[in-house]
Each structure stands twice: as structure tokens, then as C-alpha cells.
Amino acid sequence: MTTFRKLATALGLCATAALGTGTAMAQSTDGYHTIQVFPVVVDSASFTQRFSFRNPNSSVLTISPSYYPGTGTSQGVAIGCPSFNVAANSVATFASLRAICPALVAGSQFGTLYTYEINITNEPYAAFSRVANPQGNGFSVESFPAHTFTSGDGVVIGVRRIAATVSNPAFQTNCFVGNLVDYTAPVTPVTSTVDVTVTNSAGTTIGAPTSVLLTPGKLTRLLDVFAFVGAPAGDYNDARVSFVESGTGEPGIFSFCTVQDNTSFGADFRIAKREQGYSHFLGTYDVGGQDDHTNRFSLVSSDLPTTYFPAGRPFTLLTGGSRHNVHAMYFRHPDWIQCELIDPATGVRALTGYGLEMRMIASDGVTVVAGGNDSTGWGETYLGDKTDRDDGNNTRYTIEVENNAGNTGADIPYRLHCQSGSGHTLGEITEYNVGTEHF
Numbered sequence: 500m501t502t503f504r505k506l507a508t509a510l511g512l513c514a515t516a517a518l519g520t521g522t523a524m525a526q527s528t529d530g531y532h533t534i535q536v537f538p539v540v541v542d543s544a545s546f547t548q549r550f551s552f553r554n555p556n557s558s559v560l561t562i563s564p565s566y567y568p569g570t571g572t573s574q575g576v577a578i579g580c581p582s583f584n585v586a587a588n589s590v591a592t593f594a595s596l597r598a599i600c601p602a603l604v605a606g607s608q609f610g611t612l613y614t615y616e617i618n619i620t621n622e623p624y625a626a627f628s629r630v631a632n633p634q635g636n637g638f639s640v641e642s643f644p645a646h647t648f649t650s651g652d653g654v655v656i657g658v659r660r661i662a663a664t665v666s667n668p669a670f671q672t673n674c675f676v677g678n679l680v681d682y683t684a685p686v687t688p689v690t691s692t693v694d695v696t697v698t699n700s701a702g703t704t705i706g707a708p709t710s711v712l713l714t715p716g717k718l719t720r721l722l723d724v725f726a727f728v729g730a731p732a733g734d735y736n737d738a739r740v741s742f743v744e745s746g747t748g749e750p751g752i753f754s755f756c757t758v759q760d761n762t763s764f765g766a767d768f769r770i771a772k773r774e775q776g777y778s779h780f781l782g783t784y785d786v787g788g789q790d791d792h793t794n795r796f797s798l799v800s801s802d803l804p805t806t807y808f809p810a811g812r813p814f815t816l817l818t819g820g821s822r823h824n825v826h827a828m829y830f831r832h833p834d835w836i837q838c839e840l841i842d843p844a845t846g847v848r849a850l851t852g853y854g855l856e857m858r859m860i861a862s863d864g865v866t867v868v869a870g871g872n873d874s875t876g877w878g879e880t881y882l883g884d885k886t887d888r889d890d891g892n893n894t895r896y897t898i899e900v901e902n903n904a905g906n907t908g909a910d911i912p913y914r915l916h917c918q919s920g921s922g923h924t925l926g927e928i929t930e931y932n933v934g935t936e937h938f
Contacts, residue, residue, distance in 0.1 A: 531623035532644035534615040542596035543607040550593040553625045554585035566600045567716040568610040648679045648751035650744040651776025651789040655756040660725045661734045668762035674724040679751030680716035691746040700737040706730040793922025800914045802927045815912045823901035825930035831893040831921045832882035839876025841914035849875045856903040
């Protein structure tokens with residue numbers, strides 16, 4: 500009889516069952532999107548994957564799927580699969596990958612499934628899958644929106660390789676790393692390099708960092724990630740695997756690991772959490788990046804370049820009496836946030852004598868969240884519980900910056916520095932050097 504172990508070995512999963520994806524973050528309740536990607540899909544005689552697609556809309560949803568084979572599989576090339584419909588306010592279920600993509604060649608296959616809706620209007624949907632052997636042992640793989648895959652550094656924590664004992668099963672960790680397909684592909688696909696590093700629980704590198712080369716649409720498996728990086732023989736517990744894209748072009752990279760016990764074949768899917776990414780506008784690396792609209796740290800001295808302001812409007816209050824600027828900010832509560840005005844000459848928070856003051860106003864345009872007269876910044880401030888603001892919505896705030904007394908001297912430049920736990924935008928200006936004061 501073909502066992503889950505034999506099937507997993509044939510697939511290169513080595514009796515494992517835990518997968519995970521890098522650059523992308525943890526799985527989220529924000530699950531409805533118009534492009535959904537399954538980082539890994541599998542099909543064989545004894546290892547199948549059941550799929551469900553949920554359409555919450557009031558009209559029929561049409562989804563177009565494409566399959567991209569993993570490195571070393573007999574499929575060889577990507578295939579477009581027949582589009583399918585999901586009735587309004589319904590769920591469509593497929594018993595296997597082959598049911599979605601009937602042109603899949605025979606034999607054990609694994610790869611990535613890219614799906615998107617092709618309706619006239621945007622019709623977001625969610626998707627889920629369960630991988631299992633005939634005994635029901637397996638793991639779940641949710642779909643992920645394509646936008647979450649970036650070139651940010653991804654990390655999987657808590658991985659292990661432990662030999663079996665009389666009382667405990669053996670544990671094994673396998674990892675995968677992929678490059679999201681380009682929907683509008685260039686004539687010459689850009690190959691990306693992803694550096695894989697394994698670190699033990701004490702923070703010491705195990706083995707040596709090892710690179711993987713990926714073209715768009717390609718998924719590569721790293722069987723026994725400890726062996727892949729040349730780790731010395733022995734047990735490892737609570738280690739972490741880092742995936743760092745070091746090429747050009749900033750593609751959408753995804754990575755994940757599976758940790759399984761080799762007795763029951765119980766396993767989990769661990770998508771790599773996006774730990775650090777590059778901010779295009781700030782030109783810096785930020786924890787939680789790579790998204791300019793969810794920075795955890797921002798230090799900004801001008802807003803977005805426009806046709807009339809090619810370099811952006813500098814954060815400055817011009818001379819000539821009372822003036823104010825208003826910055827639009829989006830935060831996500833519950834969260835702790837802090838902001839301050841930085842004196843460009845000193846690089847630290849501006850003193851009261853610098854001539855500026857600031858405050859933050861809630862979306863009602865009235866409630867003062869922090870700051871006020873003569874304030875040039877505030878420490879960590881709690882934005883409130885979900886029920887406290889905007890019917891539970893994450894929405895906009897404004898930061899008002901103005902003269903703390905009539906400015907009849909020189910222009911006063913400043914930098915706006917904000918920090919948050921769950922991310923924020925960069926503070927675009929909505930009112931610029933208006934000749935009044937608000938507080």
C-alpha cells in the first residue's frame with residue numbers, strides 16, 4: 500500500500516507536511532481578493548488536495564486558474580486551466596488539483612496555482628485547500644493575495660530536525676521557495692537569487708548560507724533544509740530559516756516550510772513571515788516592510804512627487820505669519836503609535852523654541868488623539884480598542900503642524916517621524932502653508 504511517507508518522498512516532501520511562504524506575512528483574516536495564489540499544490544495517486552472557493556458577491560464569479568510546476572517535476576511547463584464559475588453567495592469545491600487542471604500530466608506533481616477573477620467588475624473571493632493522504636493525515640494551505648508576496652526578507656521560526664527515540668518520533672523540516680509569476684511577463688524573464696540561512700536557537704548560523712536561483716513562476720523544494728545548508732549531523736530544535744532576495748527587480752518571492760513528525764505524519768504549513776523590507780519612497784529597510792502604506796517606522800521630509808512638485812512639497816512652514824500644514828495619516832487600531840517633529844539641523848525632536856507645534860486629530864475632525872499647544876511630539880499612545888473608533892474600521896487621522904507663535908522670521912523646515920506596531924502611511928499633505936492656526 501502506498502503510504503503518506505512514500506507519497507511525500509515521491510513528491511520530494513519526504514514524509515513531511517508543513518509548508519510556509521516567505522515575503523508574505525502570517526495568514527490573515529483579510530482573505531477576500533481578486534487574485535489568489537496557492538503557494539503549493541500537489542496531486543498524485545495517494546496524496547490529493549481538496550479546494551474550496553467562496554464567492555460572497557451577488558453575481559456569478561468566474562475564476563481563471565493557471566498551474567506552475569515545481570522544479571524537477573515531469574510537468575515541465577506551466578499550463579492554463581479551464582476557467583470555472585462560482586454561483587452567487589456560494590462555494591465551489593474541487594476534489595483535486597487535477598479536477599481544476601485536467602491537462603496535468605500523469606504522475607506525482609507539485610507546484611503553484613495562480614487564480615484570478617475575470618468578471619467585468621471586481622469580484623473578490625477567498626479560497627482554501629486541504630492536503631491529505633487516504634488516512635486523512637495532512638495539512639491546510641490557504642490562498643494568499645498576490646500583493647502580499649514581495650522581496651522583503653521572510654523568516655520561518657520554530658523549525659526542527661530531531662532523530663527518533665523510544666518515546667518520541669523523528670521530526671524533519673523541508674522548505675520551499677518560489678518566485679511569483681509575472682502576469683505581464685517581460686521578453687527576458689529576470690532570474691532572482693534567494694539566500695537561505697538557517698540559525699539555531701542561540702542565534703548562530705548552522706551550516707552555510709546557500710543560494711537558490713528562481714525564474715518567475717518557479718517553485719523549488721529544499722529537502723531537509725538542515726542538510727540543504729550543510730548543517731552538521733545532530734538534532735536541532737527551535738531554529739529559524741531566513742529567505743533573503745538579493746537580486747534585482749524586487750519580484751514577488753514566497754517561501755514556506757513544513758515540519759512533520761515521521762510517525763503519524765502530522766505536519767503543519769508555516770508561511771514565512773515578512774520580517775524586513777525596502778521602502779521605495781523612504782529608501783530604507785523597515786521591520787514589517789515592504790509596503791509604503793504599512794511602515795512601522797517613517798522619517799519623511801516631503802510628500803509624494805507630482806507634476807507641479809516633481810520633488811514633492813518640502814515639509815516646511817513658510818515665513819510670513821501664522822501658517823499650518825495638515826498631513827493625512829492612516830493607522831490601524833488597536834495599536835500603539837508615536838510621532839514627533841524632527842529638526843533637520845539636529846536630527847532630534849525639535850525644541851519648543853524651534854517655533855512649531857503639532858497634534859493628531861481623529862477621523863471626526865474634532866477629537867484630539869495626542870499633542871497640542873507647544874507639543875513637538877508624543878510617546879507611545881494607544882489608539883483604542885476596536886470598539887472605540889470608527890465602527891471598528893481602520894481609517895485616517897490628520898496631523899496638524901503649525902507655528903507655535905506667529906512666525907515672522909525664516910522658513911521652518913521639519914521632518915515628520917512616526918512609529919507604529921501595525922503600520923502606517925507616510926503623511927501626505929492635504930493643506931499646505933494655509934495662513935491660519937488651528938490650536
